[in-house]
Amino acid sequence: MNEPISNPGRSPVPAMVGICAVILIIAAMYWAQNVFAPITFALLIIAMLWPFQRAMQARMPQLLALLLCLVVTVIVMTIFTSLLAWSLSRVGRYVLSDTARFQTMYSELAEWLEGRGIVVSGLWEQHFNAGWIIRIVQQVSGRLNTTLTFSLVVLIYVMLGLLEVGDVGRKLKRFKAGSVGEALFIGSGETAAKLRRYMMVRTLMSIMTGVLVWGLTYAAGLSLSAEWGVIAFALNYIPVIGPLFATVLPTLFAIAQFETWQAAVFVFVCLNLIQFLVGSYLEPRIAGNALSISPVLVLFAVFFGTFLWGIAGAFIGVPIVIAIVTISAHHESSRWIADILGVGVGDTAEG
Structure with missing residues (x-):
């Protein structure tokens, strides 16, 4: 009688x-976002x-250097948030001062829709009233x-992180070749370089887009052109x-103004051409292969990050993916992740 042939394949237990570990980590990131989101943003800033x-x-x-770094960070964050708050407040005041025109537009649109069997009468009165404005103000304040x-x-x-970066690096450097510690040490250095390059390219492209x-809006005669540029x-x-919101909002105002x-349609098409030129043509060529990840993966990272942490997650989603695939490329057990996602060991960034 022949002996049964044993299965030489790997056990499915590790997979x-x-x-299960990935699912638990995602659940923890979702339910404990008040803990994980600040840490993730802090790691990005530390890399910068x-x-x-x-x-x-x-x-x-060291303490004086740390104080200088924190002052620079606070100044940059203050300038950025002040510009955004200024532009949004100007747009909000414009909407409130021209409510009659927007209500007329709504009435015309409602009449056009009702002529085609879509009843929306009463929607403005139910939702766009004084109580709605008060709720919006309260939500914005919160x-x-x-x-x-x-x-x-x-x-x-x-x-705290800037004080510990050097010590953590020295501890990881002691791990033997091929270990997880070595992968973290080499991968974290390359990740920091890639994130710096990513943010530099993103900043340049954002300035160009603005x-x-x-x-465009100034030449077209659209009101609040400087505000649209800042937004x-x-x-x-x-x-x-x-970019989607930065395209849709000026288009709606163009409908109201003109x-x-x-x-x-002219404003909408031109804005989309700008977004395509900067985002789909110039940015990939400036960023190079070091940051090349699949557009599908970028889209997934943005929407999945939004699901986890809202707008903050949409911003940090792509840097998280860059970190995961870069570190994964430096250990044998996880290299397949980098290979699938298109970032290999050789695709290193210049730091």
């Missing part, structure tokens, strides 16, 4: 354990600041308080979703 911190530490005491608290927690993590949007600049940091669909 199942890995899948560490070369500056290291250079300053060579010329002055969101502002949450954002300030979030920023403070992030700054605390950044301060200038082009300002020039396009700020929202361009959020892939996919940000009262012709032709002018609105």
